[in-house]
Amino acid sequence: MRKNKSTLYSNIELMKKSVLQQARAAYQPKLPVALTGGVKVVEGEPTQSVADQEAIKALFPNTYGLPVIKFEKDAPSRQSKPVNVGVILSGGQAPGGHNVISGLFDGIKKINRDSRLYGFLMGPGGFVDHKYVELTAEIIDDYRNTGGFDIIGSGRTKLEAVEQFDKGLKILRELDIKALVIIGGDDSNTNAAVLAEYYKKIDAGVQVIGCPKTIDGDLKNEVIETSFGFDTATKVYSELIGNIQRDCNSAKKYWHFIKLMGRSASHIALECALQTQPNICIVSEEVEANRQTLNDIVNYIADIVAARAAKGDNFGTILIPEGLIEFIPAIKALIAQLNDELSDSKKSQFDGIALADLREAIAKKLTPENAEAYLSLPEKVALQLSLDRDPHGNVQVSLIETEKLLSELVGRRLAEMRKEGKYVGKFSPQHHFFGYEGRCADPSNFDADYCYALGYNAACLVNAGLTGYMSSVRNLTAAAVQWTAGGIPITMMMNMEVRNGANKPVIQKALVKLDGAPFLRFAQKRDEWAMNTCYMYPGPIQYFGPSDVCDQTSKTLALEQDNPYTVK
Numbered sequence: 001m002r003k004n005k006s007t008l009y010s011n012i013e014l015m016k017k018s019v020l021q022q023a024r025a026a027y028q029p030k031l032p033v034a035l036t037g038g039v040k041v042v043e044g045e046p047t048q049s050v051a052d053q054e055a056i057k058a059l060f061p062n063t064y065g066l067p068v069i070k071f072e073k074d075a076p077s078r079q080s081k082p083v084n085v086g087v088i089l090s091g092g093q094a095p096g097g098h099n100v101i102s103g104l105f106d107g108i109k110k111i112n113r114d115s116r117l118y119g120f121l122m123g124p125g126g127f128v129d130h131k132y133v134e135l136t137a138e139i140i141d142d143y144r145n146t147g148g149f150d151i152i153g154s155g156r157t158k159l160e161a162v163e164q165f166d167k168g169l170k171i172l173r174e175l176d177i178k179a180l181v182i183i184g185g186d187d188s189n190t191n192a193a194v195l196a197e198y199y200k201k202i203d204a205g206v207q208v209i210g211c212p213k214t215i216d217g218d219l220k221n222e223v224i225e226t227s228f229g230f231d232t233a234t235k236v237y238s239e240l241i242g243n244i245q246r247d248c249n250s251a252k253k254y255w256h257f258i259k260l261m262g263r264s265a266s267h268i269a270l271e272c273a274l275q276t277q278p279n280i281c282i283v284s285e286e287v288e289a290n291r292q293t294l295n296d297i298v299n300y301i302a303d304i305v306a307a308r309a310a311k312g313d314n315f316g317t318i319l320i321p322e323g324l325i326e327f328i329p330a331i332k333a334l335i336a337q338l339n340d341e342l343s344d345s346k347k348s349q350f351d352g353i354a355l356a357d358l359r360e361a362i363a364k365k366l367t368p369e370n371a372e373a374y375l376s377l378p379e380k381v382a383l384q385l386s387l388d389r390d391p392h393g394n395v396q397v398s399l400i401e402t403e404k405l406l407s408e409l410v411g412r413r414l415a416e417m418r419k420e421g422k423y424v425g426k427f428s429p430q431h432h433f434f435g436y437e438g439r440c441a442d443p444s445n446f447d448a449d450y451c452y453a454l455g456y457n458a459a460c461l462v463n464a465g466l467t468g469y470m471s472s473v474r475n476l477t478a479a480a481v482q483w484t485a486g487g488i489p490i491t492m493m494m495n496m497e498v499r500n501g502a503n504k505p506v507i508q509k510a511l512v513k514l515d516g517a518p519f520l521r522f523a524q525k526r527d528e529w530a531m532n533t534c535y536m537y538p539g540p541i542q543y544f545g546p547s548d549v550c551d552q553t554s555k556t557l558a559l560e561q562d563n564p565y566t567v568k
């Protein structure tokens with residue numbers, strides 16, 4: 001019997017999941033062939049850290065120099081003993097985290113169906129404070145192929161003190177957990193390496209494995225091709241930018257200033273530029289390398305606005321990376337001095353000064369160069385730099401509305417150019433900031449597959465008795481079945497850097513390489529994109545349909561690996 005429309009609608013309303021969510025739950029992520037049967041462990045040569053070898057070796061005597069591990073397909077093996085594993089989501093959300101956990105769950109159940117998975121709640125804090133939940137098949141099934149980290153929540157507690165490690169060990173012992181998987185970015189994986197070293201040193205009998213997460217795309221190197229979440233997040237932002245560009249090209253009356261998340265690195269802005277072909281994209285790493293001033297950037301934008309206006313095009317799009325302000329050498333120096341003058345020990349010098357006079361009072365304490373940079377900023381931005389500080393006393397640069405700062409300064413510059421007879425046109429800016437819109441999106445097929453493989457692979461590293469390794473799945477521009485799987489010693493990615501005044505071992509952060517293929521492709525095209533309207537409209541992520549449409553990697557990955565299969 002045919003159901004009438006209203007019955008159908010109320011049936012859908014009664015379901016807890018949307019129709020797409022239900023269809024997506026049935027998606028079976030693809031695994032590299034090496035992980036589909038029994039798994040053979042192949043050891044490579046011993047490794048070295050990327051720099052500062054002696055210092056890193058001295059700090060990690062028990063986990064330094066381990067070999068790279070590669071897994072190969074083997075005949076199906078008999079079940080091993082059950083293993084209890086703990087998992088932590090650390091830092092900002094990134095699409096695909098739930099699939100890392102479901103891959104890990106399926107992997108340890110493959111080892112033995114009595115294995116158990118415990119999720120620590122709200123990040124590393126849950127591990128230290130013994131807040132956890134057992135992740136059963138019922139819970140896991142509810143979260144397969146979904147975005148977000150809400151299955152156990154995430155947090156930014158830093159896991160770096162021995163007291164925290166010892167407190168965490170108590171709950172691991174209580175639950176008979178033999179391995180901990182930490183899903184996080186460069187800092188969280190650095191902490192995973194420190195924890196692995198400590199547990200090895202005290203013979204705690206607990207392995208620690210890391211997984212590379214962050215939408216920012218800055219956890220990558222010779223051996224980790226990309227962090228998960230970057231692919232989906234940039235596809236979501238590119239869809240939104242494409243939609244704005246279609247609107248922009250229809251109305252032909254606005255300049256859209258679009259700031260994009262990504263913390264320090266400009267990978268997200270660059271990837272979105274490659275996908276959408278905006279009129280302008282600023283790359284922070286280039287600004288720093290060329291020692292550009294804020295004025296240089298403003299003039300660059302204003303010149304393009306004026307040149308387009310001369311053709312009658314009073315519209316356009318500009319992509320701005322979140323961390324830009326920190327990369328402008330003059331502002332970097334200014335921020336450093338402001339951090340000092342406004343530090344806890346010195347800030348009382350400004351007590352009792354009215355807000356209206358604060359800017360002048362602060363400027364008097366600065367060097368002449370820093371004072372000039374400070375006073376040239378619009379008042380609101382200068383006050384943001386002076387007032388909004390994080391718990392460590394640093395300026396919260398991500399709160400600075402760079403998109404509004406730039407549009408205001410470009411507006412001022414255009415007014416001058418108009419007086420000089422260099423600009424005739426109309427300048428109406430619109431502002432956007434994209435970040436949270438993409439961090440919890442349902443993972444693209446790429447991220448769904450990649451994350452599931454990373455989690456399943458982590459279970460294989462646990463089964464192989466390894467510790468201090470990062471789960472590594474490579475050859476990512478090939479079809480998923482041809483991906484390779486294994487483990488990379490985390491110490492191999494480390495060097496020494498000054499953090500909070502002390503020399504520390506850390507995983508090197510990957511900024512945009514100005515001699516890398518993604519930037520070079522952009523640099524080759526940008527003049528054409530500036531003057532002509534070459535917008536691309538990538539549209540929404542597709543989960544079902546031809547592989548060409550659904551399984552494309554990011555342009556960054558494709559260009560880095562120079563694989564024409566994925567370069568469209």
Ligand code: FBP
Pocket residue numbers: 090091092093094185213214215216261262263322398435439
């Ligand atoms: P992670 O480095 O932890 O993956 O976080 C990425 C990020 O989304 C950055 O792009 C952004 O600057 C930051 O998190 C914002 O974090 P929060 O929402 O906690 O302020």
